[in-house]
Amino acid sequence: MKLYIAEKPSLARAIADALPKPHRKADGCIYVGNGDVVSWCIGHLLTQVDPEAYDPEYKKWKFEHLPIIPENWKLKSTPRTSKQLSILKKLIKQADNLVHVGDPDREGQLLVDEVIHFSGVKGNKLKQVERCLVSDLTTNAVKRSLQQLRSNQEFIALSTSALARTRADWLYGLNLTRVYTLQAQKSGYQGVISVGRVQTPLLGLVARRDKEIEVFVSKPFYEVEAHLTTLKPENVAAFTAKWKPSEACEKYQDHEGRVLVKKLAENVAQRISQQHAVVKSFTAKNKKQVAPLPYNLSALQIDAAKRFSYTALEVLDICQALYEKYKLITYPRSDSRYLPKNHLSQAGSVTRAIANNQPALKKAVSNADISLQSRAWNDKKVDAHHAIIPTDKHQSLTSLDTASQNIYALIARQYLCQFYADYHYGECVAEIEINNGLFISKAKAKISDGWKVLFDKQEKDSYLPALSKGQKLFCDKGEVIEKNTQPPAYFTDATLLAAMSNIARYVKDGELKAVLKETDGLGTEATRAGIIELLFKRLFLQRTGKLIKATETGRKLIESLPEMLTLPDMTAQWEMELNAISQKEQSYQGFVVPLQNQLKSIIEKAIADGPRALANLPSSGNVFKKTYRKKSTKKGTFKKKGS
Incomplete structure (x- = not known):
């Protein structure tokens, strides 16, 4: 029996639809006509354990415990996911062969790999796990993906990169949140000082921009x-x-x-x-x-913010529905703006679907020359996933809300550009x-x-x-x-996303700045919307019309923390190294060991500096208490103490 492990139920249903009938639905899985089984995760079925799982003493926050660095990392299920995890473990044991069908990104790679390893798969069975990359949930596209299975061993580096990020975020967020909270409490502050390796530098960008504008004198x-x-x-x-x-x-x-x-x-x-x-x-x-390249997620979010004033999270949510529910676009959390050359053979069916789905683009489709091959078709720049484009599914968009129609039109127009002359x-x-x-x-x-x-x-x-x-x-x-002379402009959704995507502009270190121009930005395509939203939920950011500004609490927090924690240099360096791990150019230990040493130095300095730097924080601590332990789903928001 072959077991297909999908990242989520919607993907599992799409896989089952592409496999032989008849189908029989069971608890947590679908049996297909040839005896194979399709089951699914629900995002992350496993999560990092709390510090007290390593030592009960860690339940109480104390300086002498820091830094907390597990020797042997542990995972656990949650009440919400334990039942599905048990079903999967049983099916994995029964299966002769496994097919990994996580989303085509590093997070999707890790979450299914975690379940396979947690279930005790070893030896030849582990080596023979196959990988199915699905970027388009239409039945024909899924069938093509199932005919192009690859060895899961090819994606070990991608999984290792995600594992390194998850553990590093745990180490950084947990330890620094504890040390600065303890220092602030010495000054009478009653809340939690939430520190994250991405959220804090992002808040720093906004707070510093606000201050620049305030002190600006026009000449x-x-x-x-x-x-x-x-x-x-x-x-x-x-x-x-x-x-x-x-x-x-x-x-x-x-x-x-x-x-x-x-x-x-x-x-x-x-x-x-x-x-x-x-x-x-x-x-x-x-x-x-x-012609401009097809969209990745950030580019789409930036254009949608400029044109329609949609927030990053709104665009992500719309895209998820267009992908999962309606099957009208390909995988939306992509960081790639390129397409595989073999996709050119589908250009005719995709453009016909655009003409059917979006009448306003019928003329654009009729004038398109699908024999043209733009720079977007580049196999060397496509790995696990490709740019966001329409699928070949025909469906009237009149049943969709206006925002969904607008996003589909943006994606479709950007795709059609590839078939027009310069x-x-x-x-x-x-x-x-x-x-x-x-x-x-x-x-x-x-x-x-x-x-x-x-x-x-x-x-x-x-x-x-x-x-x-x-x-x-x-x-x-x-x-x-x-x-x-004009002051710099306040950030908007579009410009803040652009800043995160092109973080080299805001990095002070000259050498790092030069390297980062060719690498990832602050956060990833899949997490940027969630990071921004998290800062609003924690009342660190606020909106004034289209403008995004730091709140008084957010500004005071940035003023109170050491500058190095509020600048993007360090986290941008992380993203560069994590990308290097996924490209097999960096090792897990080569990333984590220096990080642990740096963490120790930061904590020692924080303790030595005393609470003076945190004495002026506004007393709104219950805000942080509410949000600090808020649980979240896999992508678009953050896991507890991550970010």
């Missing part, structure tokens, strides 16, 4: 525009060029190169007025812009000398829409007359344009 800066005309009587044309200050002006500029001294700008404007000018160089090039445009750049000063004029104009025809917003064309090197011009006048 005027000045630009100079030259109003120019050509001298050819048969073809007189007027245009403007912008002054490019020389190195001699650097002392009058800020770090962004803006001129801060009005008299300097006025002097330049005066010197160029009613003066002859000459074209030093003129380039006119035809350029192209390739956007072509012309770009001209002129360098002009006026009385020894350099001025630049640029223009850009569309040649052909290409994929941009699918989007409402079109760029406005600008033009320059045809110029040539050495051509004489005349500057009618120089104009000083006064502007004011």
Whole structure:
């Protein structure tokens, strides 16, 4: 008997639908026509035990216990999951062969692996476990996945990466929450100081941005525009060029190169007025812009926030329903924006489904050229899962709510972009000398829409007359344009997600910054929405319209903690190393041992510093008591003391 172990009941039902009939439903499983069985997890059936399971003394929080580092890690079932775990253990024992059908990501890999190992599977039976990667729950897609089984041994590194993250989060969150809570209580604070390796730096990003805005003082800066005309009587044309200050002006500029001294700008404007000018160089090039890649989860959440003001969690929930309930899109928790080349053969059926499901995109489908192969089709950049795209299922969307229709349309349009030509445009750049000063004029104009025809917003064309090197011009006048520096913008859902995805911009360490530009951001695709939501639940963040700001409690917490815990550097380093583990470029021990040593140093410093740094926290501790032990599901929210 072959046992298929799915991550959740909806996936199990989709697998059973692709297997021989008749089917017989039993308690916690489905028997299929050829004698095989499909069963399922309910997210994580197992969870880390509490510290007191290692030593009853740990139930009471004391400095002398820290850091708590288990020698032999233990897992346990929960009352909610114990029955299904027992069913699975019995079926695993009876089965001759096992097929792992967790979600195609590191968390999905781990949660089924945990059950297999917890059930005592060893030797050849363990080596012969097969892996089925399902990204599309339509029956035809599942059948294709079942015909392409791989050895589960290929995914050991992915599972190890998830295991390292789970244990590291337990070590970090539990130990630091205890040490800083104990210190705060010495100062009279009655609540729990919840510290997480992702949530705390994210809160730090928002709190620091809020403070930057509060202390920001706007300053005027000045630009100079030259109003120019050509001298050819048969073809007189007027245009403007912008002054490019020389190195001699650097002392009058800020770090962004803006001129801060009005008299300097006025002097330049005066010197160029009613003066002859000459074209030093003129380039006119035809350029192209390739289509944007299909979505991963973060990119979809960012676009949905910009276009519809949806929160990250709203988008994730909608996507889960479109994937599991309606089977209209592929696996949504993907961090990939690429597609396997063999998926090209399904382009016709997928585009026909889009035309059927979304009438507004019928014309876009009819104009698509499915013989085109964009950069998205790249096997080297696809492993366990691929970009989020529509499935080939035909279904009217009228029964779906507006938000679900909007998200489906975004995903469909992004997919259709792959079958449109590049956007072509012309770009001209002129360098002009006026009385020894350099001025630049640029223009850009569309040649052909290409994929941009699918989007409402079109760029406005600008033009320059045809110029040539050495051509004489005349500057009618120089104009000083006064502007004011602007404070950074408050975070929104879109910009906060973008910050998490591109965390290198906020990392202080130069070497780490350079490395992180090519690696993961803060948190993962599957967890970012949950991290943001957690900070709202703990009343560390608040919304003002579309703006996201830190609450007074959140700001005070960041001010009270050591800076290193509130910066993204360390957790971004973690994500980089966890990714390296999944790519077999780093070992579990190589990640965990240095982490344990660092944890000891942080705790020693926290104890040595005393409670002074935490003395000014607002007394709203019961907020943390309520949320600190809140249980959660696998993805989208956090497990107790994790994050």
